[in-house]
Amino acid sequence: MLLRGGQVFAGYWEASRATAVPATTDGWFATGDLGTLDPDGHLTLTGRKTDMIVTTGGKRVAPAPLEDRVRAHPLIAHCLVTGDNRPYVTALLTLDPEALTHWRRRARKTDVPLAALVDDPDLRATLQRAVDDANRLVSRPESIRRFAVLPVEFTERAGQLTPSHKLRRAEVTRQFTDRIEDLYEAGPGSG
Numbered sequence: 001m002l003l004r005g006g007q008v009f010a011g012y013w014e015a016s017r018a019t020a021v022p023a024t025t026d027g028w029f030a031t032g033d034l035g036t037l038d039p040d041g042h043l044t045l046t047g048r049k050t051d052m053i054v055t056t057g058g059k060r061v062a063p064a065p066l067e068d069r070v071r072a073h074p075l076i077a078h079c080l081v082t083g084d085n086r087p088y089v090t091a092l093l094t095l096d097p098e099a100l101t102h103w104r105r106r107a108r109k110t111d112v113p114l115a116a117l118v119d120d121p122d123l124r125a126t127l128q129r130a131v132d133d134a135n136r137l138v139s140r141p142e143s144i145r146r147f148a149v150l151p152v153e154f155t156e157r158a159g160q161l162t163p164s165h166k167l168r169r170a171e172v173t174r175q176f177t178d179r180i181e182d183l184y185e186a187g188p189g190s191g
Contacts, residue, residue, distance in 0.1 A: 001043070002028040003028065003029045053082070053089065055084075055085075055141065056087050057141060059142060061083060061089055061138070065138075066091070066135075066137065067080065070134045070144075072130075073127070073130035074099040075096055075123075075127065076093055076095065077094045077153065078092075079093055080092045082173065087188070088141075088188045089143060089145060090183040092147070092150055092179060095118075095153075100114075103123070118148075119149075124149070127147065146188060148179045148180075150179065159175075160172050
């Protein structure tokens, strides 16, 4: 998004020229946000430019709309879409403990430990429907091809969440590098 007008600030108070916020050459301020305009001229924010994923095929993917749509499913607490410099898009999912308790009762799987449950075919089928629903928002090259369910909850204490409970993308990626690598080893069509 680019902004211009009297409401846009010219820079930080008493900041040196080196630390001032740069505008583009024609007077427009680059916000770093991504958005779309609908036919009525209403702006919808879709993410941050710094979060943009670029696959090895050159496809640019804004992860926020996919993550928000997947997270809308009651079983899913968090979703982190990955795929930068990779052949396709994948996701890491964590489960909502309360919703999972309800699902376990309905599925008669109350005795199954969480570490085993993340690979349960019934649970994965339910989560796949949430991923499929999110994929309807995007083209095939932008869609989530594989996902992993993590047997943990993301927390601020573990460094995965900010105090406002937003994902720390780089930290989650660092902590779960092995799981992400596993998503690419078998190829896009498997599990």
